Amino acid sequence: MALRLLTTSSAGAPGKDSPLAGKRMGMVIDVGKCQPDCDKCIKACQQENNVVQAAAHKNHELAVHWIRKVTIRKKIETDEKAKKAEAAQKSVILVCNHCDNPPCAQVCPVRATFKREDGIVLVDHHRCIGCRYCMIACPYNARYFNFEDVEVHEEDLNKDRPKRSHGVAESCTLCAHRLDAVDQDGNPSPRVPACVEACENGALAVGDMNDKTSTVYELLRDYAVKRLKEDLGTEPKVHYIGL
Amino acid sequence: MEIKFERVEGTSFQYRVALLVFGGFALVGLLSTLWVMKYGIGRTGMTNRVPWGLQIVMAVYYIGLSAGSLVISGLYGVFGKLEYKPFARIAVYLATLFLIAGLLSILTDQGRLDRVFVQPFVHFNLQSMFSINPILYNGHILICLIYLWALFTERKRTTTVVATLAFGWAFCVHSGTGAIFGFGARVLYESPLLPASFVAAAMASGTALMIVMIVGLFRATNRPLDDELICWLGRFLAICVLVVFYFLFVENAYRFYVVELREAAHYFLFGGFHSLLFWIGLIFFGLVVPMCILFNPRTGKSIPWIVLASSLVIFGVLCERYVIVVPGLTNPPDLFPGMEIVHDPALVEGYATYSISTQEVLQALGVLGVVGFLFLLGLKYLELLPTEARIHPD
Numbered sequence: 001m002a003l004r005l006l007t008t009s010s011a012g013a014p015g016k017d018s019p020l021a022g023k024r025m026g027m028v029i030d031v032g033k034c035q036p037d038c039d040k041c042i043k044a045c046q047q048e049n050n051v052v053q054a055a056a057h058k059n060h061e062l063a064v065h066w067i068r069k070v071t072i073r074k075k076i077e078t079d080e081k082a083k084k085a086e087a088a089q090k091s092v093i094l095v096c097n098h099c100d101n102p103p104c105a106q107v108c109p110v111r112a113t114f115k116r117e118d119g120i121v122l123v124d125h126h127r128c129i130g131c132r133y134c135m136i137a138c139p140y141n142a143r144y145f146n147f148e149d150v151e152v153h154e155e156d157l158n159k160d161r162p163k164r165s166h167g168v169a170e171s172c173t174l175c176a177h178r179l180d181a182v183d184q185d186g187n188p189s190p191r192v193p194a195c196v197e198a199c200e201n202g203a204l205a206v207g208d209m210n211d212k213t214s215t216v217y218e219l220l221r222d223y224a225v226k227r228l229k230e231d232l233g234t235e236p237k238v239h240y241i242g243l
Numbered sequence: 244m245e246i247k248f249e250r251v252e253g254t255s256f257q258y259r260v261a262l263l264v265f266g267g268f269a270l271v272g273l274l275s276t277l278w279v280m281k282y283g284i285g286r287t288g289m290t291n292r293v294p295w296g297l298q299i300v301m302a303v304y305y306i307g308l309s310a311g312s313l314v315i316s317g318l319y320g321v322f323g324k325l326e327y328k329p330f331a332r333i334a335v336y337l338a339t340l341f342l343i344a345g346l347l348s349i350l351t352d353q354g355r356l357d358r359v360f361v362q363p364f365v366h367f368n369l370q371s372m373f374s375i376n377p378i379l380y381n382g383h384i385l386i387c388l389i390y391l392w393a394l395f396t397e398r399k400r401t402t403t404v405v406a407t408l409a410f411g412w413a414f415c416v417h418s419g420t421g422a423i424f425g426f427g428a429r430v431l432y433e434s435p436l437l438p439a440s441f442v443a444a445a446m447a448s449g450t451a452l453m454i455v456m457i458v459g460l461f462r463a464t465n466r467p468l469d470d471e472l473i474c475w476l477g478r479f480l481a482i483c484v485l486v487v488f489y490f491l492f493v494e495n496a497y498r499f500y501v502v503e504l505r506e507a508a509h510y511f512l513f514g515g516f517h518s519l520l521f522w523i524g525l526i527f528f529g530l531v532v533p534m535c536i537l538f539n540p541r542t543g544k545s546i547p548w549i550v551l552a553s554s555l556v557i558f559g560v561l562c563e564r565y566v567i568v569v570p571g572l573t574n575p576p577d578l579f580p581g582m583e584i585v586h587d588p589a590l591v592e593g594y595a596t597y598s599i600s601t602q603e604v605l606q607a608l609g610v611l612g613v614v615g616f617l618f619l620l621g622l623k624y625l626e627l628l629p630t631e632a633r634i635h636p637d
Contacts, residue, residue: 070586072584072585074581128358129362139429167284168354229576
């Protein structure tokens with residue numbers, strides 16, 4: 001079935017009849033279900049959003065990672081033996097937190113970074129002037145900059161998504177294009193983000209936190225969740241179970 | 244006696260060499276900027292962890308240097324100290340040039356320079372300091388141009404009004420520059436003191452620059468200059484330096500006192516190359532030594548010593564701008580309190596590093612070249628320099 005994608009226009013409130021009205025998109029990540037050696041979600045994101053080559057930049061400090069996995073453990077500061085002991089390690093997926101009070105959108109001088117009505121934070125790549133103030137303002141290191149053009153093979157590209165554009169900032173879009181998908185008749189036909197689709201362990205869930213039938217709503221209801229740097233007041237919408 | 248202003252001839256060997264050197268810098272800077280635009284900012288030392296580097300350091304530094312006009316315009320235009328009228332034209336002209344330099348530094352740092360001249364005006368965001376500050380900078384340039392016109396046409400009443408406006412507007416300019424960082428989420432940025440601290444450092448560096456420029460220009464063109472005029476500016480500079488020292492002390496003492504900021508404070512003061520710049524470049528050479536010189540009854544009245552102290556302050560404030568911008572970015576955000584990241588295949592975790600690249604140095608030199616070139620042209624084609632500067636103008 002051929003899909004037509006709604007374009008996500010920049011800024012502005014579409015109004016109460018908008019399909020985005022009343023929604024509040026969020027993500028739940030179950031740290032306990034995330035397998036340390038698995039990177040399916042990362043690869044799926046890179047393929048879906050044409051980030052493969054940018055992520056493989058030979059200088060990893062310039063590489064673009066819309067989603068990344070880190071390994072964390074409790075700080076052990078006693079003696080050497082304790083430091084070397086197998087402390088419980090956890091794999092944590094890090095993405096843009098799509099904050100309700102996004103500092104990145106607040107500081108963008110051209111409103112290229114904006115929060116949609118459904119709470120997804122996006123970047124208009126055609127408007128971004130590359131000042132990188134959003135990267136400074138983001139307290140989560142979740143934003144990346146396309147420092148230079150990367151060589152891409154056309155056959156590797158997902159033709160439904162744009163290529164990387166040098167000189168602009170960007171971050172995870174929560175696969176808004178998938179969430180906004182419509183069928184040939186124009187009826188909503190949303191798909192889950194690529195990372196959620198790829199995860200075989202059920203560690204990731206994305207959905208409308210206001211929708212009582214959504215998986216995200218149920219997870220938030222049933223589990224004690226944590227958010228990163230909650231004290232800052234950014235109101236991130238990525239929640240962690242078992243962190 | 245009416246103060247007379249004149250142009251320099253601009254035919255001397257030194258003038259022509261200086262013009263050539265600054266013109267060369269400007270050309271090299273332009274080429275470097277074009278090269279970075281073509282190949283991407285990745286060819287500089289900036290990274291995803293440290294997305295701002297030398298260009299932003301120089302931008303805030305040049306804007307701070309423009310504050311010299313704040314001092315002179317305040318002395319002459321607002322407080323009516325006629326003995327400083329001879330320096331007003333030079334001060335305002337230099338302020339204009341350094342504001343242009345600050346804007347040039349910011350412009351050449353953008354990822355998409357092709358969009359910068361349209362998007363910020365069409366899609367304005369009053370919540371962003373990057374939207375508010377260009378209004379302040381461009382407004383200040385406009386005020387300085389009107390100020391220059393009033394000075395050149397000897398309109399006393401207009402001069403007083405514009406000088407007062409420039410005085411107040413400059414406070415907003417430097418406070419706004421400080422707010423870019425101070426109103427931010429980074430641990431080493433966030434500080435309500437930063438706007439005020441920026442004003443103090445701007446006044447210190449601006450006054451120091453004016454002292455060096457005035458003494459240098461008057462000596463180079465054999466113009467009479469009463470020492471007491473410079474001595475008074477030196478005393479004023481000493482107070483500015485003391486205020487900067489005070490702000491730095493309070494800021495760092497606060498970070499050390501508050502438990503949650505202690506680790507960041509330790510990193511700032513002892514954690515890297517920036518710490519050397521802080522202690523040696525800024526505190527010792529930029530503040531302590533100048534204060535010792537300027538507060539000493541003997542050296543504080545000696546023009547060569549005052550010029551030395553001023554030069555050290557100019558250097559020290561450059562170090563200060565660097566340690567404001569870079570360590571705030573190399574210090575990592577603490578995403579997991581009580582935990583540590585043992586492996587991150589994607590991003591550099593822990594303390595990041597930043598190395599100034601050749602391209603950035605050339606771009607910074609290029610902006611300096613534009614300022615120097617335009618300044619020399621101004622000396623030749625505008626009546627900027629007074630024939631003399633006396634402590635008791637009749």
